[in-house]
Amino acid sequence: MMRLPPFTYVAPRTVRDAVAALREHGADAMLVAGGTDLYPNMKRRQFEPKVLVGLGGVAEMRGVRGSARDGFTIGAGTTLSALARHPDIVRHYPGLATAAGLVSSPQLRNMGTIGGNLCVDTRCNYYNQSFAWRKAIGFCMKKDGEICLVAPGSPRCWAVSSSDVAPVAWSLGAKVRLVGPAGERVIPAEALYRDDGIQYLAKQPNEILTALLLPPADGRRSAYMKLRRRGSFDFPVLGVAVSVRMDGETVREARIVLGAVASQPREATKASAALVGRQLTPEAIDAAAEAAAGPSKPLDNTDFTHPYRKKMTRVFVARALRRIAGLPVSGRVEEELA
Amino acid sequence: MKIRLELTVNEETREVLVAPHKTLLEVLREDLGLTGTKHGCELGECGTCTVLVDGAPVLSCLALPAELQGRAIATVEGMAGGGQLHPLQQAFAELGAAQCGYCTPGVLLTAQSLLSERPTPTREEIREALAGNLCRCTGYTKILDAVELASLRMAEVAR
Numbered sequence: 001m002m003r004l005p006p007f008t009y010v011a012p013r014t015v016r017d018a019v020a021a022l023r024e025h026g027a028d029a030m031l032v033a034g035g036t037d038l039y040p041n042m043k044r045r046q047f048e049p050k051v052l053v054g055l056g057g058v059a060e061m062r063g064v065r066g067s068a069r070d071g072f073t074i075g076a077g078t079t080l081s082a083l084a085r086h087p088d089i090v091r092h093y094p095g096l097a098t099a100a101g102l103v104s105s106p107q108l109r110n111m112g113t114i115g116g117n118l119c120v121d122t123r124c125n126y127y128n129q130s131f132a133w134r135k136a137i138g139f140c141m142k143k144d145g146e147i148c149l150v151a152p153g154s155p156r157c158w159a160v161s162s163s164d165v166a167p168v169a170w171s172l173g174a175k176v177r178l179v180g181p182a183g184e185r186v187i188p189a190e191a192l193y194r195d196d197g198i199q200y201l202a203k204q205p206n207e208i209l210t211a212l213l214l215p216p217a218d219g220r221r222s223a224y225m226k227l228r229r230r231g232s233f234d235f236p237v238l239g240v241a242v243s244v245r246m247d248g249e250t251v252r253e254a255r256i257v258l259g260a261v262a263s264q265p266r267e268a269t270k271a272s273a274a275l276v277g278r279q280l281t282p283e284a285i286d287a288a289a290e291a292a293a294g295p296s297k298p299l300d301n302t303d304f305t306h307p308y309r310k311k312m313t314r315v316f317v318a319r320a321l322r323r324i325a326g327l328p329v330s331g332r333v334e335e336e337l338a
Numbered sequence: 339m340k341i342r343l344e345l346t347v348n349e350e351t352r353e354v355l356v357a358p359h360k361t362l363l364e365v366l367r368e369d370l371g372l373t374g375t376k377h378g379c380e381l382g383e384c385g386t387c388t389v390l391v392d393g394a395p396v397l398s399c400l401a402l403p404a405e406l407q408g409r410a411i412a413t414v415e416g417m418a419g420g421g422q423l424h425p426l427q428q429a430f431a432e433l434g435a436a437q438c439g440y441c442t443p444g445v446l447l448t449a450q451s452l453l454s455e456r457p458t459p460t461r462e463e464i465r466e467a468l469a470g471n472l473c474r475c476t477g478y479t480k481i482l483d484a485v486e487l488a489s490l491r492m493a494e495v496a497r
Binding site: 001002003004005006007008009011035036039040043044054056057081104105106107108110111231232233 | 339341357358359360361363364377380381382383385388394395396397399400401402404405448466467469470
């Protein structure tokens with residue numbers, strides 16, 4: 001039996017108490033919600049916190065509130081299952097519901113939370129391994145070692161942002177609420193992430209991500225596509241989130257954000273800009289998809305080859321945009337989405 | 339230091355004194371003697387240790403008992419009742435849907451949860467519901483057949 005390392009468990013009932021518990025235990029403590037990301041890592045001894053502050057009992061962090069007109073507040077403790085089948089989210093933010101419904105497996109979506117997926121640890125073929133495996137090959141800088149085994153000459157860690165929800169939140173222009181000892185602050189979703197495999201979050205360790213704030217739906221259309229080997233369980237090795245607002249037939253605003261191609265989600269700004277003021281014709285879509293492949297620079301540290309993941313960026317961006325435009329989608333789109 | 343917990347397992351209240359870092363899987367098997375719940379990967383990658391919490395399938399290898407007090411935990415031991423197999427168990431036995439049998443408890447519970455929400459699911463809905471349960475014998479077709487057969491029989495009885 002593979003066991004968790006020993007820890008003391010603290011179960012606050014309010015955000016205020018959770019913040020106090022984090023402050024009291026400092027660097028010895030870690031936060032846990034669903035545990036689906038943290039516990040496997042703890043079993044592999046990637047984390048050995050002395051104290052775990054469990055957020056499962058914090059009722060104020062659960063649930064979806066709001067309206068399409070004013071936007072929605074999604075409590076960070078809301079499970080991915082609940083989000084994926086929430087009628088308002090499915091209707092007004094289909095990209096977000098799709099992404100939540102494609103995380104891992106049904107059981108893990110019943111446990112895992114939206115906040116957990118936004119903060120999910122970065123992943124790498126050299127990191128997500130047993131202790132014995134990592135010891136045998138030589139530890140990497142993300143845990144216990146000095147160098148990056150993907151790019152040994154590099155001063156930084158290249159572990160991959162593996163959240164399905166993060167690129168969607170970014171593309172929708174969503175915000176997150178962070179609560180810490182000094183009070184709360186609300187920042188754009190894109191400001192939550194840093195381009196570093198180790199320090200991948202701009203959230204301070206003593207802050208708790210309590211909610212995801214969605215802007216008014218306002219005619220927004222969105223889609224998410226995920227590349228992975230199996231139709232279940234697997235983390236994304238490419239995610240494409242697209243959000244578009246139209247003025248009649250013309251694109252007023254577009255945001256294309258790529259997941260799992262770097263240590264943080266990456267916005268394809270040129271591709272997005274190329275769509276504004278145009279109609280979503282097959283030609284405009286192909287041009288945007290071509291431009292979107294530019295910022296997609298995956299490294300050889302996940303499943304599938306990195307040239308394939310880069311190539312698929314163009315294909316998936318085109319498919320996501322065609323879906324939004326109501327054009328027929330070629331290829332195995334339903335299988336990719338399943 | 340150990341903590342005292344009160345867990346409701348298969349509608350019985352059980353008191354346990356356990357270390358806080360023990361997962362539900364370990365407590366079920368080692369402290370409550372309920373070895374019907376199997377341990378597979380223990381990392382959330384196989385579905386073998388699935389149990390139901392308030393009717394929904396979750397992985398006991400990644401669940402902390404301290405979080406589950408007052409919740410209804412169901413394991414495979416609770417499926418049969420009054421000397422009768424659950425219709426899912428009966429269908430699995432009849433159709434050979436259990437080969438080595440290791441994934442079977444988790445599959446049965448996941449299917450039970452599906453049928454309680456959706457008594458007559460389509461084949462695709464069954465596949466989707468069972469997408470988190472790996473069968474190392476790869477005997478998926480018979481598993482899907484057995485869930486369909488059980489759902490038809492249960493719908494018949496309900497009518």
